[in-house]
Amino acid sequence: MASIPNAMPSSFFVIFFLGVVLYTIEARESFACDPKNATTKDLLFCRVSLKVEDRVNDLIGRLTLQEKVSLLVDNAGAVPRLGIKGYEWWSEALHGVSNTGPGTKFGGEFPGATSFPQVITTAASFNASLWEAIGQVVSDEARAMYNGGVAGLTYWSPNVNIFRDPRWGRGQETPGEDPVLAGKYAASYVRGLQGNDGNRLKVAACCKHFTAYDLDNWNGVDRYHFNAEVSKQDIVDTFDVPFKMCVKEGKVASVMCSYNQVNGVPTCADPNLLKKTVRGVWRLDGYIVSDCDSVGVYYDQQHYTSTPEEAAADAIKAGLDLDCGPFLAVHTEDAVKRGLLNEKDVNNALVNTLKVQMRLGMFDGEPSQQPFGNLGPKDVCTPAHQELALESARQGIVLLKNHGPSLPLSTRRYHTVAVIGPNSNVTNTMIGNYAGVACGYTTPLQGIGKYAKTIHQQGCDDVACTTDKLFGEAVNAASQADATVLVIGLDQSIEAEFKDRAGLLLPGRQQDLVSKVAAASKGPTILVLMSGGPIDLAFAKNDPRIGAILWAGYPGQAGGAAIADILFGAYNPGGRLPMTWYPQDYLTNLPMTTMAMRSSKSYPGRTYRFYKGPVVYKFGYGISYTKFVHTIASAPTVVSIPLDGRHARGNTTISGKAIRVTHTKCNRLSLGLQVNVKNIGSKDGSHSLLVFSTPPAGHWAPHKQLVAFEKVHVPARAQHRVLINIHVCKYLSVVDRSGIRRIPMGEHSLHIGNTKHSVSLQAAKLGVIKS
Numbered sequence: 224m225a226s227i228p229n230a231m232p233s234s235f236f237v238i239f240f241l242g243v244v245l246y247t248i249e250a251r252e253s254f255a256c257d258p259k260n261a262t263t264k265d266l267l268f269c270r271v272s273l274k275v276e277d278r279v280n281d282l283i284g285r286l287t288l289q290e291k292v293s294l295l296v297d298n299a300g301a302v303p304r305l306g307i308k309g310y311e312w313w314s315e316a317l318h319g320v321s322n323t324g325p326g327t328k329f330g331g332e333f334p335g336a337t338s339f340p341q342v343i344t345t346a347a348s349f350n351a352s353l354w355e356a357i358g359q360v361v362s363d364e365a366r367a368m369y370n371g372g373v374a375g376l377t378y379w380s381p382n383v384n385i386f387r388d389p390r391w392g393r394g395q396e397t398p399g400e401d402p403v404l405a406g407k408y409a410a411s412y413v414r415g416l417q418g419n420d421g422n423r424l425k426v427a428a429c430c431k432h433f434t435a436y437d438l439d440n441w442n443g444v445d446r447y448h449f450n451a452e453v454s455k456q457d458i459v460d461t462f463d464v465p466f467k468m469c470v471k472e473g474k475v476a477s478v479m480c481s482y483n484q485v486n487g488v489p490t491c492a493d494p495n496l497l498k499k500t501v502r503g504v505w506r507l508d509g510y511i512v513s514d515c516d517s518v519g520v521y522y523d524q525q526h527y528t529s530t531p532e533e534a535a536a537d538a539i540k541a542g543l544d545l546d547c548g549p550f551l552a553v554h555t556e557d558a559v560k561r562g563l564l565n566e567k568d569v570n571n572a573l574v575n576t577l578k579v580q581m582r583l584g585m586f587d588g589e590p591s592q593q594p595f596g597n598l599g600p601k602d603v604c605t606p607a608h609q610e611l612a613l614e615s616a617r618q619g620i621v622l623l624k625n626h627g628p629s630l631p632l633s634t635r636r637y638h639t640v641a642v643i644g645p646n647s648n649v650t651n652t653m654i655g656n657y658a659g660v661a662c663g664y665t666t667p668l669q670g671i672g673k674y675a676k677t678i679h680q681q682g683c684d685d686v687a688c689t690t691d692k693l694f695g696e697a698v699n700a701a702s703q704a705d706a707t708v709l710v711i712g713l714d715q716s717i718e719a720e721f722k723d724r725a726g727l728l729l730p731g732r733q734q735d736l737v738s739k740v741a742a743a744s745k746g747p748t749i750l751v752l753m754s755g756g757p758i759d760l761a762f763a764k765n766d767p768r769i770g771a772i773l774w775a776g777y778p779g780q781a782g783g784a785a786i787a788d789i790l791f792g793a794y795n796p797g798g799r800l801p802m803t804w805y806p807q808d809y810l811t812n813l814p815m816t817t818m819a820m821r822s823s824k825s826y827p828g829r830t831y832r833f834y835k836g837p838v839v840y841k842f843g844y845g846i847s848y849t850k851f852v853h854t855i856a857s858a859p860t861v862v863s864i865p866l867d868g869r870h871a872r873g874n875t876t877i878s879g880k881a882i883r884v885t886h887t888k889c890n891r892l893s894l895g896l897q898v899n900v901k902n903i904g905s906k907d908g909s910h911s912l913l914v915f916s917t918p919p920a921g922h923w924a925p926h927k928q929l930v931a932f933e934k935v936h937v938p939a940r941a942q943h944r945v946l947i948n949i950h951v952c953k954y955l956s957v958v959d960r961s962g963i964r965r966i967p968m969g970e971h972s973l974h975i976g977n978t979k980h981s982v983s984l985q986a987a988k989l990g991v992i993k994s
Contacts, residue, residue, distance in 0.1 A: 251369065251370050251371065251372045251590045251591070252308075252372075253588050253589050253590070254307070254308050254310065254580075254585040254586070254590075255269070255305070255306055255307040255308065255585060255586045256268070256269035256306065256586045256587065256588050257306055257588065257589070258588045258589065260306045262306065263305055263306035264588075266281070266285075266305070267281040268281040268282035268285075268586060269586060269588075271587050271588075275422070275578055275581045275582060276578070278581055278586065279573075279574055279577045279578050279581060280574075282305070282577060282586075283570050283573055283574065283577070285305060286302065286305075286573075288556060288559065288566060288569070289556065290302050291566075291569050291570070291573055292551070292552055292555045292556050292569065293552055294573055294576065294577075295539075295544075295545060295546055295551040295552060295555055295569070295572060295573075296545070296546045296547075296548065296549055296550075296551055296552040297311060297312040297313045297512075297515075297545065297546070297547045297548065298311055298312075298313075298325075298549075299311075299312065300552075310375065310580075310585075311324075311325055311326040311375055312326065312375065312377045312512070312545060312547070313325055313326050313375075313377075313379060313515070313547055314326035314327045314365070314374060314375040314376075314377060314378045314379070315327070315378060315379055315380055315657050316361050316362075316365055316378040316380045316416065316426070316428075317341075317342060317380045317381060317382065317396055317656075317657040317658075318338065318339040318340060318341055318342055318345065318357070318361075318654075318655070318657070318658065318779065319336050319337050319338040319339050319361055319364075319612075319654075319658065319659055319661075319779075320336040320337075320361060320364050320365050320368060320374065320659050321657050321658055321659040322659050322660065323656075323657050323658075323659075324379065326374060326375035326377070327368065327373065327374040327375065327659070328373050328374075329373070329659065329660045330373070331371075331373070332371055332599075332600040333367075333368050333371055333373050333374075333600060333603060334660065335603075335604060335659065335660040335661055335662050335663075336361075336364045336368070336603055336604065336659050336660065336661075336662070337360060337361075337364060337603070337604055337608040337609055337611075337612050337661075337662055337780070338612065338654045338658050338659060338660075338661035338662070338779050338780040339357050339360075339361070339611075339612050339615050339779045339780075340612070340615050340616045340619050340655075340776060340777060340778045340779035340782065341395050341396070341654070341655035341656075341658075341755060341776055341777035341778075341779070342381065342382065342395070342396055342397060342398055342408070343386075343394065343395045343396070343397065343398070343399060343755050343776050343777070343801060343802070344615075344616065344619035344620070344775065344776030344777060344778055344779070344798075345357065345398075345408075345615055345618075345619050346397075346398035346399050346404065346405075346408055346619070346801040347399075347618075347619040347620075347621050347774075347776065347798040347799055347800060347801050347845070348615070348618035348619045348797075348798055348911070348934065349404070349798075349799055349801075349911035349913065349932045349934055350618055350911075350934040351407055351408075351411040351934075352411075352934070353614075353615060353618060353934075354408055354411035354412045354415065355411045355412065355414050355415040356415060356611060357412065357415060357611065357615060358411070358412045358413065358414065358415020358416040358417075358428075359415040359416075359418075360415075360608045360611055361415070361416060362415065362416045362417070362418065362425045362426045363595075363598060363602055363603075363608075364602065364603045364604075364608070365378060365416075365426050366425060366426065366595040366598045367598035367599050367600065367602045367603050368603065369426075369590070370590050370591070370595075370596060370598055370599055371599060371600065376424075376426050376427060376583045376585065377426070377427045377429070377476075377477070377579070377583075378416065378426055378427065378428055378429065379429040379431060379477070379479055379512070379547075380412075380416075380428060380429065380431075380657075381396075381398075381408070381409055381412050381413070381428070381430060381431075382396040382397050382431055382432065382657075383397065383398065383405045383406070383408070383409040383430050383431070383465040383466060383469055384397050384405075384431075384432055384436050384437050384465075385397070385400060385401075385402060385405060385437060385461055385462060385465070385830075386399050386400040386437070386756075386801075386802050386830075387400065387437045387461075387818075387820070387829050387830065388437060388438070388723075388815045388829070389724075389727060389756050389757045389802070389803070389804075389805055389809075389810075390441065390723045390724040390725070390726070390727070390756065390810070390815060391437050391438065391439065391718075391723055391724075391756065391815070392439050392440075392718040392719045392720060392721065392722040392723045392724065392755075392756075393437075393439060393656075393719075393720050394437075394718070394755055394756050394802070395655050395656065395718060395754075395755020395756065395776070395777060396655075396656065396657060396755075398465075398801060399800075399801025399802045399842075400801065400802045400803060400829075400830040400831070400842065401801070401830070401831075401832070401842065401928075401929050402460075402461050402462075402464035402465055403464065403468075403928070403929050403930065403954065404801060404929060404932070405464070405465035406464050406465040406466075406467070406468030406469065406472070407468065407932075408465075409430055409465050409466075409468055409469035409473055409475070410468050410469060410472040410473035411473070412428070412473075413428045413430070413469060413473035413474070413475045414473055414474075416428040417473075417474070417475070417476060420594065422582055423582055423583075423584065423594065424476055424579065424582045424583045425594075425595060426583070427476035427477055427509065427579050427582075427583060428473075428475050428476060428477065429475065429476070429477035429478065429479050429512065430465070430466055430469035430470070430473070430475050430477070430478050430479070431478070431479035431481070431514070432479055432480070432481035432482070432514055433466050433478050433479060433480050433481060433490060433496065433501065434458070434462050434463065434466065434480075434481065434485060434490060434496065435451040435453045435458070435462045435481075435483065435485050435490075435818060436451075436481035436482070436483050436490075438451075438483070438723065438815050438816065439720060439721045439722065439723050440721045440722060440723055441723040441815040441816070442814070442815070444815075444816055445721070446481075446482045446483055446721075447482050447520050447524050447525070448524060448525065449482075449483045449484070449816065450483065450484040450485075450486070450487055451483050451484065451485050451486075451818050452486060452818055453485055453486060453818045454819065454960070454962075455960075455961060455962030456821075456923065456958050456959065456960050456961070456962055457818065457819065457820045457821075458485075458962060459958045459962045459963075459964060460820070460957070460958035460962075460964075461820050461832075463500075466478065466501070466505075467505055470501065470505040470506070470507050471505055471506070474508065475507075475509065476508070476509035476510070476579050476582070477509045477510050477511070477512055477579070478501050478507060478509070478511050478512075479511070479512050479513070479514055480493075480496070480497060480511060480512075480513055480514065480517060480543065481514055481517070482514050482517050482520055484521075484525065484527075488527075489517070489520075489521035489525060489527055490517075491513045491514075491517045491518055491521065491538055491541070491543050492518075492521060492527065492534070492537040492538050492541050492543075493541055494540065494541040494542060496541075497511050497541050497542030497543060498541060498542035501542070502542055509575065509578075509579055510544040510545055510572075510575040510576045510578075510579055511542055511543055511544050511545070511575070512543075512544065512545040512546075512547055513538070513543055513545070513546050513547050513548070514547060515547040515548050516547065516548035516550065517546075517547070517548075518534055518535065518538045518543070518546050518548065518550040518551060519534075519548055519550040521534060522534035522550070531550070531553070531554040532554050532557050532558040532561055532563055533558070533563060534550070534554070535550065535551050535554040535555045535558045535563075535564070536555075536558040536563035536564040536568075538551065539551070539555065539558075539564055539568050539569065539572055540564065540568055543572070544572040544573075544575040544576050545572070545576050555569065604662035608662075609662055609663075609780070609781065612779050612780055612781045613781035613784055613785055615779065616775070616778040616779050616781055616782050616784075616785030616786075617785045617788060617789065617794045617796075618797065618798060618909070618934075619775075619776060619778065619798050620773055620774065620775050620776075620778065620785060620786065620789055620796055620798050621773070621774045621796065621798035621799060621800055621844075621845040622771070622772075622773055622789070622796040622798070622845060622846045622847065622848075623760075623764070623772040623773065623774055623800075623840055623844070623845070623846070624750075624763075624764060624769070624770075624771055624772040624846075625770070625771045625846060625848075626767065626769075626770050626771065627747070627770055627771075628770075628771070628848070629747040629749060629770025629771040630749065630770070630771045630789075630790060630792070630848070631789070631790065631791055631792025631848060632674075632675075632706055632747075632749075632790055632791050632792070633791075633792075634674055634675060634791060636705070637675060637705040637706040637746065638675060638676060638705055639675060639676045639677070639678060639703070639704045639705050639706075640671055640674075640675045640676070640677055640678070640704055640705065640706050640707070640708055641677075641678045641679075641680070641697075641700040641701045641703070641704035641706070641707040641708070641740075641744070642667065642668050642671055642677045642678070642679050642680075642708050642710065643679075643680050643681070643682045643697045643700060643701065643707060643708070643709050643710070643736075643740055644681065644682055644683070644709045644710040644711040644733075644736070644751075645681055645682065645683040645684070645685050645686045645688060645710075645711060645733070646667070646686065646710045646711055646712055646714070646751075646753045647666075647667050647668050647679065647681060647708075647709075647710040648666045648667065648668040648669075648679065648681070649666060649667075649714070649753075650664040650666060652714040652715070652753060652777065653666075653753070653777055653778055653779060653780065653782040653783070654777060654779055654780060655715070655755060655776075655777035656715055656719055656720060661779075661780035662780060663780060664780050664781075664783070665780070665781050665782070665783040665784040666782075666783040667708070667710045667751065667782070667783040667786050667787070668783065669783050669784075670782075670783035670784040670785070670786055670787030670788070671708060671783075671786075671787045671790065673784075673787060674787055674790075674791045675705075675706075675791075678700040678703065678704050679700075680693065680696045680697040680699075680700045681693055681697070682694060682696075682697035682709075682736045682740065683731065683732070683733065683736060685714075685716070686711075686712065686713055686714050686716065686717060686730050686731070686733070687716065687717075687730055687731050688729075688730060688731030688732045688733045688736065689731050689732070690732070691732055691735065691736070694735075694736055694739055694740075697736065697739075697740055698739055698740055698743045699743075701740045701741075701743045701744040701745070701748070702743045702744070702745055703745065704744075704745060704746065705745065705746045706744075706746040706747050706748075706749065707740060707741075707744040707745075707746065707747070707748045707749065708749045708751060708790065709736075709737055709740060709741075709748065709749070709750050709751065710751045710753065710786075711729065711733050711736070711737065711750065711751070711752060711753075712729070712733075712752040712753040712754040712758065713730065713753065713754040713755065713756070713758070714753070717730055718754070718755050718756055723815065724756060726807055726810060727756075727757060727758060727759040727805060727806070727807045727809070727810065728758070728759050728807055729758060729760075734762060737750065737762075737763060737769070738762070738766070741766060741768040741769050742768060744768070747770040747771070748768055748769050748770055749769075749770060749771045749772075749773070749790065750763055750769055750771070750772045750773070751772075751773045751775055751786055751790075752772070752773065752774045752775060753775050753776065753777060753778070753782075754774070754776065754777075755776065755777060756802075757800075757802055757803065757804035757805060757839070757840075758804065758839075759804070759805070759806050759807045759839055760772065760804070760839055760840075761806060761839050764839060764840075773786065773789065773790075773796070774798075774800070792848065792906075795847055795848045795849060795906050795907065795908040795909070796845070796846075796847060796848070797845070797847055797908055797909040797910055797911060797934075798845050798911070799843045799844060799845035799911045799913065800840055800841070800842055800843060800844050800845060801842070802830075802842060803830060803831050803834065803838055803840075803841060803842045804838060804839040804840040804841075805834075805838060805839065806837055806838070806839055808837075809827060809834075809836065813826075813827065820832070820833050821833045821923070822834060822835065830842070831843075831926075831927070832925035832926060832927065832928050833925060833926065835926060843911075843913050843915075843929075845911070847904075847906075847908050847910070848904070848906045848908065849902055849903075849904025849905065849906040849907075849908045849939065850902070850903050850904045851900055851901065851902055851903070851904075851908070851910045851937065851976075852900075852901050852903055852976075853898055853899065853900055853901075853912070853975045853976045853977075853978045854898070854899045854901070854978065855896065855897070855898055855899075855975070855978060855980050856897040856898065856899050856944060857895075857896070857897035858894075858895075858896045858897070858973075858980050858982065859894060859895070859982055860981070860982055860983060861982070861983045861985060862892075862894055862951060862982060862983070862984050862985070863985055863986075863987040864882060864887055864889055864892070864951065864966055864968075864984055864985065864986050864987060865887060865888040865889065865892070865987045866882065866886060866887055866888065866986060866987060867885075867886050867887060867888050880919070880921075880967060880968050880969065881921075881957070881959070881965035881966060881967045881968065882965060882966050882968065882986060883963060883964070883965055884952045884956050884964045884965060884966060885964075887952065887966065889951050889952045889966075890952065892950070892951045892952065893948040893949060893950050893951065894948070894949040894951055894955070894982065895946070895947070895948050895949075896914070896931075896946070896947040896948075896949070896973070896980075897944055897945070897946055897947075898912065898944070898945045898947060898975060898978075899942055899943070899944050899945075900912060900935055900937055900942065900943050900944075900945055901937070901941070901942040901943075902937040902938065902939055902940060902941055902942070903940065904939060904940075905939050905940070906939055907936070907937070907938045907939050908936070908937060908939075909934060909935065909936045909937075910934070910935050910936075910937060911932060911933075911934055912932060912933045912934075912935055912945055912947075912975065913929060913931075913932045913975070913976075914929070914930050914931040914932065914947060914949070914973060914974070914975050915927045915928065915929055915930065915973070915974040915975075916928055916930045916949075916954070916955055916971050916972065916973055916974070917971065917972040917974065918955070918957055918967045918971055919967045919968070919969035919970055919971065921957070921967060923957070923958075923959055923960055924957040924967065925957065927974065928954075930949050930954040930955065930973075931947045931948075931949050931954070933945050933947060951966065951984070952964075952966065955967075955971055955984065966984060967984070968984050968985060968986055969983060969984065970982070970983050971983075971984060
């Protein structure tokens with residue numbers, strides 16, 4: 224582990240484990256309902272035996288309007304007369320407990336927390352059980368820090384926006400460009416964070432940023448002023464999907480609305496989005512929070528309302544329950560006094576926030592006496608947690624090229640390795656944004672150094688790589704070593720929140736560095752990329768002097784160890800790209816502000832689902848040190864779709880070929896596949912089985928869409944049978960131009976690698992149907 228300012232010194236672990244027997248957790252004071260407070264301990268809202276709803280209503284009935292308004296913001300005020308302390312709602316846990324929000328602080332007994340790979344990397348594992356396991360570890364550490372008085376219990380993670388445009392600076396935070404992948408990730412990670420103890424919450428997660436938010440600052444347009452013009456079709460078909468899955472399948476406790484407008488209305492002031500859809504249709508059991516100062520933004524910068532009181536009233540009446548920022552605390556009382564808002568509207572907002580706090584146990588007295596009350600410093604940065612961070616990085620790294628093959632490197636043959644590049648010995652770069660303080664780091668240089676003697680040259684001062692002044696030493700190192708590993712790419716100076724990329728090429732003179740080093744290298748040249756977004760690497764893909772390419776994303780605190788394990792064959796890579804890697808030419812005349820997903824004569828379309836042009840690497844691409852083949856052991860050729868008799872004579876189809884999902888009885892209708900996955904190579908390996916569907920031809924349907932995926936480990940020369948169930952209504956449906964989800968009748972083609980299978984969907988009872 225590297226001992227650096229932003230990580231725990233390695234000596235910490237020695238001191239900690241020597242002292243663990245003597246250490247006793249100092250119990251956190253009760254947030255409310257302190258059993259030692261004779262004035263409040265017997266109040267109805269403190270009685271754990273009562274229903275949460277009754278406790279919440281009792282508490283609200285005791286609050287004055289001023290007290291209620293003070294609870295509408297992230298820095299919620301205390302109510303001393305009722306024994307309630309102040310609370311900071313804003314904490315972050317995107318890929319580990321983070322100190323990005325003011326609710327969490329590192330130091331003292333909690334100098335750091337396990338820092339997992341950035342989400343885009345973890346998504347590349349296509350392993351839902353891994354995502355849930357990470358959530359479980361993060362919530363263990365979050366609860367431990369809460370018990371220690373240095374963190375909250377409400378975490379505004381994950382980010383499940385669609386990585387629609389490859390230039391987006393925050394694409395790294397997301398699970399990628401596919402809505403089903405993003406939704407599966409959301410539901411899995413949220414389950415890990417929130418636990419499975421019925422109505423009780425371990426921590427409260429939050430899916431953000433709702434909705435159509437995927438631009439930060441591009442070409443003079445920023446997120447505070449952007450109006451995303453989105454069709455009903457794209458809203459339902461793409462942007463809503465991960466949020467709906469997060470709420471309905473993940474049972475998330477919160478949703479965050481975004482800064483931008485959608486079709487002229489700020490998302491945090493839109494009752495159709497918040498009250499009607501999130502709470503009404505999807506039935507969110509939790510609270511809706513604004514992105515930080517979003518209400519102030521739509522008043523001050525978007526000029527959506529004439530007065531601040533109108534802005535506050537619009538937000539609360541639209542369904543907003545909590546404001547990240549002071550705006551509602553300042554202006555809500557006056558909005559009530561002016562008749563723009565009823566106090567009942569304020570009560571409704573508080574019902575949703577207070578209910579979540581009660582489900583977290585914050586009104587149940589002493590934390591030490593509650594579930595998870597035993598967690599403390601000993602449960603943060605444990606060896607098991609750090610091993611999971613390493614395993615997560617290994618599973619997320621994607622092998623893009625392996626000519627020869629050049630990898631894995633043999634320690635018997637390659638005794639010295641030149642380690643070159645601006646990301647070759649980085650620490651903070653590996654954990655991306657919205658990170659905390661890592662337990663410690665293993666850099667790529669350190670990881671490779673465990674396998675071979677290294678010669679280190681950066682080649683560039685940083686990823687900007689503005690000069691070639693360090694090229695000479697790098698070239699010389701490559702000419703002397705048995706093999707060369709170039710670790711290049713991006714960092715937060717290139718792609719970040721409020722920083723979208725200008726293009727897809729490597730920054731500065733990095734490409735020149737790669738080409739010169741590869742030309743001089745005595746042995747094989749291996750390229751390792753750190754980035755959140757895709758990079759146009761056509762030059763390296765087509766250069767025979769570059770033997771192999773690995774994409775590591777931002778691989779977390781153990782990233783260097785994971786990279787080295789793959790380079791030297793201790794781990795067989797099995798990651799797949801969660802986003803399309805486009806050529807630079809894709810961006811020609813393509814504004815980030817154009818939101819349409821589907822292609823047209825003068826518009827290329829977005830993501831693999833709608834773009835058919837040339838790519839550098841396609842969505843779902845990734846190779847291995849072994850080879851897997853698929854055969855379908857069992858699959859139906861015909862599936863009957865039962866119709867709801869009430870709609871058999873209504874407007875059920877488009878030209879008799881696509882049935883409305885709401886007009887069918889297929890809530891539990893699944894298409895079952897049995898797929899044999901055989902490892903015909905000589906190395907054990909894990910394989911991501913991706914199932915795509917191409918619906919019957921239609922000008923508004925995707926070219927293909929991901930409908931299922933499974934991670935399976937198969938030993939060398941062995942075979943494993945994978946059972947896959949595809950929910951027909953959810954995954955074989957498409958969305959028409961009116962935003963109506965329909966199931967196309969006819970031949971659907973399922974793709975699993977090079978294997979295809981056709982299945983015909985047929986209406987079981989059509990009757991007389993009009994178009």
